[in-house]
Amino acid sequence: xxxxxxxxxxxxxxxxxxxxxxxxxxxxxxxxxxxxxxxxxxxxxxxxxxxxxxxxxxxxxxxxxxxxxxxxxxxxxxxxxxxxxxxxxxxxxxxxxxxxxxxxxxxxxxxxxxxxxxxxxxxxxxxxxxxxxxxxxxxxxxxxxxxxxxxxxxxxxxxxxxxxxxxxxxxxxxxxxxxxxxxxxxxxxxxxxxxxxxxxxxxxxxxxxxxxxxxxxxxxxxxxxxxxxxxxxxxxxxxxxxxxxxxxxxxxxxxxxxxxxxxxxxxxxxxxxxxxxxxxxxxxxxxxxxxxxxxxxxxxxxxxxxxxxxxxxxxxxxxxxxxxxxxxxxxxxxxxxxxxxxxxxxxxxxxxxxxxxxxxxxxxxxxxxxxxxxxxxxxxxxxxxxxxxxxx
Numbered sequence: 606x607x608x609x610x611x612x613x614x615x616x617x618x619x620x621x622x623x624x625x626x627x628x629x630x631x632x633x634x635x636x637x638x639x640x641x642x643x644x645x646x647x648x649x650x651x652x653x654x655x656x657x658x659x660x661x662x663x664x665x666x667x668x669x670x671x672x673x674x675x676x677x678x679x680x681x682x683x684x685x686x687x688x689x690x691x692x693x694x695x696x697x698x699x700x701x702x703x704x705x706x707x708x709x710x711x712x713x714x715x716x717x718x719x720x721x722x723x724x725x726x727x728x729x730x731x732x733x734x735x736x737x738x739x740x741x742x743x744x745x746x747x748x749x750x751x752x753x754x755x756x757x758x759x760x761x762x763x764x765x766x767x768x769x770x771x772x773x774x775x776x777x778x779x780x781x782x783x784x785x786x787x788x789x790x791x792x793x794x795x796x797x798x799x800x801x802x803x804x805x806x807x808x809x810x811x812x813x814x815x816x817x818x819x820x821x822x823x824x825x826x827x828x829x830x831x832x833x834x835x836x837x838x839x840x841x842x843x844x845x846x847x848x849x850x851x852x853x854x855x856x857x858x859x860x861x862x863x864x865x866x867x868x869x870x871x872x873x874x875x876x877x878x879x880x881x882x883x884x885x886x887x888x889x890x891x892x893x894x895x896x897x898x899x900x901x902x903x904x905x906x907x908x909x910x911x912x913x914x915x916x917x918x919x920x921x922x923x924x925x926x927x928x929x930x931x932x933x934x935x936x937x938x939x940x941x942x943x944x945x946x947x948x949x950x951x952x953x954x955x956x957x958x959x960x961x962x963x964x965x966x967x968x969x970x971x972x973x974x975x976x977x978x979x980x981x982x983x984x985x986x987x988x989x990x991x992x993x994x995x996x997x
Contacts, residue, residue, distance in 0.1 A: 636976025687893025693815030702835030708821035715847035718770030782938030833885035853878035
């Protein structure tokens with residue numbers, strides 16, 4: 606399994622093929638977790654570059670030599686540059702957040718009118734929508750209830766009318782692994798705001814993020830940057846239409862507004878409450894710089910290869926695959942459905958062979974990354990062999 610095709614590497618990262626291939630090799634070498642880890646959709650173990658960045662930042666904090674704060678303060682500018690390169694949003698359209706959920710709360714509290722979203726989304730999104738609706742009374746959620754949990758342009762179109770002002774969706778559904786068709790959704794919703802929770806795909810799915818008006822995410826999963834690395838981006842139109850309800854002193858446009866309470870800033874910084882965690886931003890910036898150097902298409906290709914291997918294994922051992930099989934509908938998540946009778950034995954076999962996964966609602970979710978090794982896949986095969994023996 607390859608991380609990159611040398612024949613296309615120049616176009617992927619915009620540089621020399623040899624340099625790009627070296628970046629790809631360095632990217633894979635940065636996966637230092639123990640073999641058997643298949644749970645990036647839950648949390649991504651820190652990459653070697655992120656860990657080095659964190660250690661350097663903590664050294665600065667422990668010593669705080671003259672001028673040290675300036676080096677830490679530059680982390681956000683680095684992060685903005687990386688976020689922009691991956692998403693297509695401008696650097697100045699991003700504001701740091703503690704986590705994805707914080708960003709989504711800002712957005713839901715800032716909306717008015719009717720918002721279409723699925724009740725089956727990860728709880729961050731529907732809970733934020735309900736809290737905003739109950740607290741302010743100016744926004745009403747209109748719930749999609751797709752039987753398979755997959756939000757499509759067609760399912761959204763059926764819920765649209767003149768009252769709808771926005772649509773919210775996850776780029777990758779965490780339960781099914783389904784990748785939303787953002788361009789298709791944009792085509793059916795017209796000029797309504799499109800809000801995307803992109804945490805399950807940012808940096809590993811080659812998606813048209815810039816067709817969205819708002820994106821919110823965090824770096825603790827696929828970016829392998831650790832917790833506290835959230836971000837929120839708004840296009841210019843979204844910033845004009847969204848009200849910064851939860852706006853703190855850092856959202857005023859000034860450094861420290863002593864002896865005055867100014868209005869929220871005109872830009873996206875209005876959607877901040879306090880100063881960000883600079884060490885977290887240092888970790889995020891290191892992660893994004895790795896992704897940009899390697900290229901999202903190359904990372905996505907490597908993940909697709911490993912997902913195909915997982916699906917083939919599931920088929921070989923007759924374990925039903927609940928997640929999408931078509932490559933354009935899937936990311937790094939493979940969801941298996943061994944059935945009620947087989948779930949206990951399946952989970953036990955994975956545990957006994959040192960495979961880290963997530964079990965949720967009767968299904969087992971496996972998630973691979975570009976650095977998932979042949980050793981890890983071999984451990985999974987051994988677990989499936991053991992399970993098939995138990996099942997027989």
